[in-house]
Amino acid sequence: IALFMCITPIFWHWGQRNTPALFLIGWTVIGDLCVFMNSIPFGSADITTYWDGRVFCDITSRLHLMASIGCLGSITSISRSLARIMSGKTTIAPTDSEKRIELCAKLFYSVFLPVLELAIYYIFQARRYFILQYTGCSPGPDYSYVNLLGYMIWCPILMIIASYYSAITIYFYQKRRREFREVLRSNHSGLTVSRFARLLFFSCSIIVVALPLSLYILACNLMVGITSYSWSATHDPQTWWLIQILPSDTPRFDFFLYPVISLFLFVYFGLGADALLMYRRWMINIGL
DSSP: OHHHHTHHHHHHHHHHTOHHHHHHHHHHHHHHHHHHHHHTTSOSSOGGGOOOOTTHHHHHHHHHHHHHHHHHHHHHHHHHHHHHHHHTOSOSSOOHHHHHHHHHHHHIIIIIHHHHHHHHHGGGBOSSOEEETTTEEEOOBOOBHHHIIIIITHHHHHHHHHHHHHHHHHHHHHHHGGGHHHHHHHTTOOOOHHHHHHHHHHHHHHHHHHHHHHHHHHHHHHHHOOBOOOHHHHTOHHHHTOOEEEOOSSOOGGGGHHHHHHHHHHHHHSSSHHHHHHHHHHHHHTTO
């Protein structure tokens, strides 16, 4: 259901050429697929029937790691774009250099950070992966300060940055609300008041959920304890290749994050006037 809810927002944002939102949907689809595929072999109550997940878990555990950073980075990129529009930093006729800089900034949050995370993950990867009952394949990082600096701290940092951009957007909206329509028209963003509001409310909704959640996860990891780092201890062959299947009463809570984001995407971008007109065109095209 969550995967189907992402279809309409893809067409909606493709028509607006909204690159950060398209990246967000892409990472959300990847997260939904990982959740769905893991629920099939690892959804039963009897963990003795689980297979070891070789290759499958190697891939999905890394995709899960990238998708978590990719979704939050894309939200940050959306918030940044809205702040630039409202603050008047976008120009009417941007030069090729300005377009490249803006594209690089969007790619940094939505693509570069997830790829960088995948590249450095092996440094603090203490286990090949482990399998959690009902959740399935999960990454196996250590609890060293390298993991703290390389992964754990980035989710709350991205959400704090996104909160900052959203606050700037709201501030400039209050300051320039009388000329709001003219601001949107002058920067050639293709956004109407309704589209801008939908993007702003969507990003704020995700931030309200993700910021306290990421801080909570960071606090839980800190309570477990941050250890010193040792390459030989982290990559000890006797433990690194050991695949553990751990029992659990319920799926891990981040198991539900991607379906929740999919629901937000559909509510904000699949039920608006633009989306309804798109549905009408589809129905006419098939003869209804």
